[in-house]
Amino acid sequence: xxxxxxxxxxxxxxxxxxxxxxxxxxxxxxxxxxxxxxxxxxxxxxxxxxxxxxxxxxxxxxxxxxxxxxxxxxxxxxxxxxxxxxxxxxxxxxxxxxxxxxxxxxxxxxxxxxxxxxxxxxxxxxxxxxxxxxxxxxxxxxxxxxxxxxxxxxxxxxxxxxxxxxxxxxxxxxxxxxxxxxxxxxxxxxxxxxxxxxxxxxxxxxxxxxxxxxxxxxxxxxxxxxxxxxxxxxxxxxxxxxxxxxxxxxxxxxxxxxxxxxxxxxxxxxxxxxxxxxxxxxxxxxxxxxxxxxxxx
Numbered sequence: 499x500x501x502x503x504x505x506x507x508x509x510x511x512x513x514x515x516x517x518x519x520x521x522x523x524x525x526x527x528x529x530x531x532x533x534x535x536x537x538x539x540x541x542x543x544x545x546x547x548x549x550x551x552x553x554x555x556x557x558x559x560x561x562x563x564x565x566x567x568x569x570x571x572x573x574x575x576x577x578x579x580x581x582x583x584x585x586x587x588x589x590x591x592x593x594x595x596x597x598x599x600x601x602x603x604x605x606x607x608x609x610x611x612x613x614x615x616x617x618x619x620x621x622x623x624x625x626x627x628x629x630x631x632x633x634x635x636x637x638x639x640x641x642x643x644x645x646x647x648x649x650x651x652x653x654x655x656x657x658x659x660x661x662x663x664x665x666x667x668x669x670x671x672x673x674x675x676x677x678x679x680x681x682x683x684x685x686x687x688x689x690x691x692x693x694x695x696x697x698x699x700x701x702x703x704x705x706x707x708x709x710x711x712x713x714x715x716x717x718x719x720x721x722x723x724x725x726x727x728x729x730x731x732x733x734x735x736x737x738x739x740x741x742x743x744x745x746x747x748x749x750x751x752x753x754x755x756x757x758x759x760x761x762x763x764x765x766x767x768x769x770x771x772x773x774x775x776x777x778x779x780x781x782x783x784x785x786x787x788x789x790x791x792x793x794x795x
Contacts, residue, residue: 518725525699530655537696543569545599552606566680620691620743
């Protein structure tokens with residue numbers, strides 16, 4: 499295939515697959531915790547890391563990872579201990595992170611509007627070999643945490659009080675979710691951009707929830723949707739010369755709309771099956787009589 503002949507598209511496709519796996523894998527826990535916009539906030543903070551990377555002539559991906567982790571831990575601590583003014587503190591953190599990133603990029607010798615745009619909105623064509631190595635290592639950590647600790651993370655995301663009663667280290671697990679979300683943002687920023695990464699963490703999960711009620715099935719289906727739309731968006735970007743990040747997000751929203759339309763007839767079918775099973779169970783109970791039998795008596 500033509501698309502596989504160029505080195506930059508090979509790197510882009512690898513990055514797209516890893517992003518498609520990791521973003522929904524973390525997003526399902528954020529959606530469960532009703533923190534769907536946390537990825538957006540981390541993306542704002544990560545801009546400061548990108549700016550520092552340019553200013554210090556180091557890897558923007560690793561610097562963004564460091565700053566994102568610090569920002570995510572701060573967000574979790576504000577959520578846990580912040581009271582009435584917690585939302586204001588979070589807003590200042592988000593806006594300060596974005597403003598600091600823009601300022602640092604412009605102060606750096608290597609920074610430019612083109613470089614900034616590639617991190618804000620994604621640019622798979624600029625993914626380097628070092629970026630792929632970084633993304634692979636970070637993605638491996640994300641998969642290890644989200645799959646290996648899925649039972650504990652689900653328990654904390656579902657009901658913190660119950661998880662605490664059962665003896666789980668709730669605070670540590672909450673911080674782990676925040677750190678994993680921060681790492682996922684830096685994994686995905688080269689593909690969809692810091693301003694759109696939250697959508698890829700949330701929309702595939704929301705789409706999967708339309709036709710699934712099981713956490714395990716939703717997890718797998720969300721990853722399948724995420725991987726499909728990232729690959730499709732990358733290929734579309736190559737052939738149609740459109741922005742990859744925006745294309746991927748729009749395809750994810752399209753999947754959500756399609757599965758939402760499919761969910762209504764599936765729900766009616768499940769209701770009919772449940773009603774039929776209930777009737778059959780009633781008829782099979784020994785000594786039970788139908789209304790017609792009672793009327794005859």
